[in-house]
Amino acid sequence: MNAPQGPVTPARENLASGAAAPTQPWRLKTGGQIDRTRTLSFSFDGKRFAGNPGDTLASALLANGVRLVARSFKYHRPRGILSAGAEEPNALVELHSGARREPNTRATQIELFEGLEARSQNRWPSLALDLGAVNGFFAPLIAAGFYYKTFMWPASFWEKLYEPLIRRAAGLGRAPDGPDPDRYERAHLHCDVLVVGGGAAGLMAALAAGRAGARVLLLEEDVAVGGRLLSEVEEVDGRPGAEWARQVESELATLPRVRILRRTTAFALLDGGVVTALERVADHLPQPPAHLPRQRYWKIVARRVVLAAGAIERPVVFGGNDRPGVMLAGAVRSYVNRFAVLPGARAVVFTAGDDGWRSVADLARAGARIEAVVDARREVPAAQAQLASQLDARLVVGGRVVGTQGGRHLVSVQIANAQGGEEGVGADLLAMAGGWNPSLHLSCHLGGRPRWDEAIHAFVPGDLPAGMGVAGAARGRFSTHTALAEGAREGVAAARDCGFASNGPAIPRAEDAPGDLAPLFHVPRGHGKAFVDFQHDVTDKDVALAHREGFRSVEHLKRYTTLGMATDQGKTANVTGLAVMANITGLGIPGTGTTTHRPPWTPVAIGAIAGPHRGRHFRPARRTPLHRWAAANGASFVEVGPWYRAEWYARPGEAGWRDSVDREALAVRAGVGVCDVSTLGKIEVVGPGAAALLDLVYGNMISTLAVGRVRYGVMLREDGFVMDDGTVARLAPDRFFVTTTTANAGKVMQHMEFCHQVLRPDLDVSLLSVTDAWAQVSIAGPRARDLVAAVIDPAPDISNGALPHMACIEVSVAGVPCRLYRLSFSGELAYELGVPGDYGEAAMQRIMARGAPLGVTPYGTEALGVLRIEKGHPAGGELNGQTTARDIGLGKMVSTKKDCIGRRLAERPALVDPARHVLVGLKPADGRSPIRAGAHLYEIGAQVVTSNGQGYVTSACHSPTLGMPIALALLDRGAERVGQRIRVLDPLRNGDMDAEVCSPVFVDPEGGRTRG
Amino acid sequence: MHYSIFSLLKNAVTGNRLWTPAWRDPPPKPFYDTLIVGGGGHGLATAYYLAKEHGITDVAVLEKGYVGSGNVGRNTTIIRSNYLLPANTHFYEKSLQLWEGLEQDINYNAMVSQRGVLNLYHSDSQRDAYARRGNAMRLAGVDAELLDAAAVRAMVPGIDMDSARFPVKGGLLQRRGGTVRHDAVAWGYARAADRRGVDILQHTEVAGIRVEAGRVTGVETTRGFIGAKRVGLAAAGNSGRVAAMAGLRLPIETHVLQAFVSEAVKPVLDMVVTFGAGHFYVSQSDKGGLVFGGDIDGYNTYAQRGSLPAVEEVMESGVALFPAFSRLRYLRQWGGVMDMSMDGSPIIDRTPIDGLFLNCGWCYGGFKATPASGWCFAHTIATCAPHALNAGFRLDRFATGAVLDEKGAGAQANLH
């Protein structure tokens, strides 16, 4: 028989074929845990098939005789289905399409749903005929690490030619087309005992801990609990294992403090007993319903963890071991017993011990013809020999499989007997049982190292992370009885550690076969390529080559050959790979060691961890109490840190933003404008120690400030550079109200708390952020006082005498208690009115109404910026963390009379170097060319090299007041250079112009308007 | 064996049997002219350039693990020279130039791929800061371009330009920046140094530094004492501990940076992109995996693993920037421990102890520096004086105040 393109057709009468359903020719008539009452239709590579609820895509494909499902990464070898679980290296498909496309998805874990669409990957033009397969012929040329040795000539060809070719060839599936349309959630769980894995061991652990009264969480990756019991013909407590599992599950459901999450994979263990897990909430549905997320990312805090994650069967490395039709023996049992699918009609079983014989029995019972059993051991138990002869299957004791034949599917197996004599046996299924590797991954995520166990020829968990226990197959205990017993033991222990004592449940009766096993990893000198890592196409030859070239440590082996670096992280490859290496070096496996297990256990969608924090909701937004008002009044908003701020208020007929900004700025200079400055950080510093704390925090002396007065303050970092600036108002002897820049609000609050709690805990003072308590409105311009007078309730005298520049008082507006500060960043007569948040909008309406006669104009952050640049006030561009107080013209504010943060390191030579840059103003020499922030300054005529740089432009704008572009800059020895000309270079934007150096204060240098 | 298309073909027909170890595994000699502590990129490159540029071949590189077990083998492979401060700009540009000729120089394909590095900005102030930096680069003869939003949209498909919380306003692009195959750098330098006579001693941990009369005389190792005239420390991540063996206290904290790689997919991204409104940067490896990372975790640690907040920040930022990456799965995460210096810039200098030299403080940006760091450190060791290119990387700059604080974050290691 020669494998045809389409579904293979079976021959045997006890299959469902010929019967009612024309499809699913390989579906067994009876048995399994699928729902035969309903069929689901799905498509693979555009072809329609039918399956049943309870199927995975893999079992459904097998039921339809589809065995060629993928092409390999490098050689494009035909590949089928190797396993029935998370370890699958071959059967990776593209699921869904368009923006929902999911590349590299394991067919063995995809629950079948109605209308499922899957496609094979990494082949051209088709899966059956893949031209990439020619790579196979060049294999010797493209062995491990070949690319490090070539593609170097000529140098320029790498990016232009070689790399693009390699990149196109590499990669498996295709990324989705567009933004992910689905929702994702994050959630938190706390428990006493977390049980990872719902097999025999996990169920008993949960039962024991749950009955003891502990808060228990059981995570099961699969759709159903039961683990291997779902796949084995085995009884527990005299019932079929699967039934027992269901019964335990229903008891657990009755325990109020026990919770079971199915379809949920624990993928990482983190410091502090945190386990992260992924729940596939809606992946088994065609599409998530609107109110449900596609997936949920759980963060679990557990006091104790019981790892009962089971074990993964390992393949044997022999020639042609990757051919479709070659399958893990345990997976064969899963398909036969759980999914009621016959993976082949004529089977050869290649086993290293007793375990493979389960497959012999189960296959035979299902009606497959056992052509041969190849048992690597020197002798086999009589019972097994007898079974072989009953089935009249050829029994090859001490034999090996040395090769396989078949195009896109297995047709015969090459067997060598103990003496080395070879014969070919026709077969469409080869089940291999090389032993099991405990799934100990989570026990290693915090740096734990596994220990080699000679008895089972596998790694078992070594020293465990604090609070973790391991049970069952995950610990290398492979009989169901020990799994049950250890599960109960670990459950009891974990609960006890959390204060819930109990003797634990009785251990149900179950199989307790010792499970004899010969060490069999590699069959050298076979026919054809012998794969170690199926997904990365790493062969035994590659391992030998790595050894030859000195890449002998496991870590070098891994990196040089990429063994174990694929999406399966070498679940079926790592141990065999290092066994092959250990053979060559003669160091033995323990001496060779293993690579590091890292999260995640199975790949996790990036978006699942991002959860709901995406798109517009990537970060929460802060809006001021005046936001709605601004929006209603034509404001356009800009993101400033977490805030949305009004940039400008466009008016009909304005050509562009510049028009709006110029108008707003001029309105302030000529009449009166109002600006929402609620985003400024506001901190109330209260208590007898308040003044002393502020003296430490600010460069200037605060304790001398009189009640009812405001002072402009500058804050240094301990390293002597400027941290922030702002105002300090003294509301009462023991109460200060300080403001910070919007950008540094959080940092300053934290810094002040540090200064108090860490440096001066002796001070009796409290700090409170009141940023959100106040809608803060700046009212600026020659008519500001008139407007304020019109807005506030009568009584307080706000004349220049009563309320001079840098003074503050309490006022009320329509009976609402407010605060009025007289301060100015615009250089005009200006006030800031603080209104309680709830009344901000109403107050603004009142201001606009009362201000109408005065032509009050709302202005945004852009105009605010223009006004402060015209006035030479340092802001973001100047407070860049690299400037000293002197650099930005605030040198005099740093008192030398007292200690303050940063005072001493500000004295370091480089910070007091007279040659340092200082803040200056710049005007274009031609009076019109715009100067751009980020441009650099050079002496006119000086050679343009870095060492000749004289400084840079920090802020720039068009000054409507001066009618020309202006800028602030940091210029070396700037103070001495006022009046000189300087070259302004902006190569990024082809800018090269001359500018005149001037005072940074462009408007009203004497400050008369502010004080008027 | 020299690598060439011919040696490949020759081996192809002889079953790849003729290949020899990439570097020897010699027993330690009792004495070397120069010892380099640390078999990472910088240590190996230093040894290579000592031999090549200064004819000093009696050199051993002491590596506590396997070659490449440190950050050179766990970094996200980005190279660039887009620095602001002159001392940095010129040094990293030298490095980029060395990268450009590296493969022919060491006869090893490190897959230097100048696919471009794009730093996105999301606000006018960020744009101005990038403009200042980009101009500094251009004025130093380094390539840089300032892109607006439209140019970014055209250049990198998939970026969320329209519904983002922090819309992209443009980016600073360095086309000559890109990526280099991390392991190949370690292996290539190791092989090249070995071929010039350097002994590479793996699994040889330095446990002490012997100093007599103010002069270094050798190091205690897990394989016994090894004498030397000169010792260069290049123990990134462990610099503090190694320097402490000589009684030095450094302006350095050791921190972890995590990295991630996704399942391999067909090409979706052909340059390095960094997000400016969160901590995320990404490139696609030749194998097809998205290699990405973000910010350091922020606490001192020597464990090569991180914690959740940094992981979540990276994933959130990644999806915010590339909404279509949401369904791609990451298959592995890891961490590396690095020297975070107090101003975010490195130190390549002599120490108060004669014959003892220091190369440290590379933070999360030292991979790109590997060639120039080795080149300058070799010069500093051979001539006992810093080269003009590393003249700014002095140990005493914190006392003088001549710090190299690119970000203006101040003297707090975890802010750089």
Place this chain on the structure above:
Amino acid sequence: MRITCPHCGERGNDEFTVLGAADPVRPAPDAPLEAWVAYVHERENARGVHRELWHHQHGCRTWLVVERDTWTHAVIGVRAARETPA
């Protein structure tokens, strides 16, 4: 990583920000500049037990002295910085 705040109980480290080593003591204002340079810059950077300052920023806003192993990540002790060690 989980830190037990003496006021709020055990929380994930996303609620905290770390400043750095807690041992360096701020010198007297008139101490020699070298002492100040060392205080601000030089670190023991221990591998093993390390005392460091954490701020419960998204909780009770207490500055904490956390004693933590920088090799195993085990948290050995936590106290409020404002309280002098017992």
Place this chain on the structure above:
Amino acid sequence: MADLTMLPRSPLAGHLPPGRHGRADGAPGVAVTERGDLAAASLALRAGQDAALAIALLDGFGLALPQRAGCTAAGALELVWTGPGQWLALDAGREDVARFGFARALAAQLGGAASVTDLTGARAVLRLSGPAVREMLAKLVPIDLDESVFPPGAAALTLAGHMGVTLWRPPTAEDAWHIACYRSFGESLAHDVLEAAAEFGCEVSATT
């Protein structure tokens, strides 16, 4: 010229559309209401005044002082621990501008025992209830919400996503959970609450 009175606007007014959200069928799992009309003030303990403060609060308002993370209530008054030596005092019994009398009254009564700062309108406050409220909150906050750990009378300062929040359960029998954040974050918190509640179906009722 606009009339003299100014009407207050609560932080979430307009951002929590009343009605059913999320899953449409079955009884709503979560009920959400803004607590808009609250007077709020912060209390900060003055050094060594612990006892004096406790007594003054009891005498003046019948309020017990929560010593550690927790909350107390007396009639329309609530007192929530917001950090060592800091509390958030709430009064649901006052309206409009009368609310500003609350901080004054506290200051007057507490004298030198605590610093009082008016926070009226500075926080967005939600009242959450319903059979699924705990499940829903588990999507927002990382703390253990189990009845044994977080019973009525409990309070916590923590993170909801990227927002700092104060969560407390008034020490009354009814199953009500109160969550507060900075006023400016209110809109985002409201959005996140509705998202988290979608799975269970969510009934929003008008501001109290």
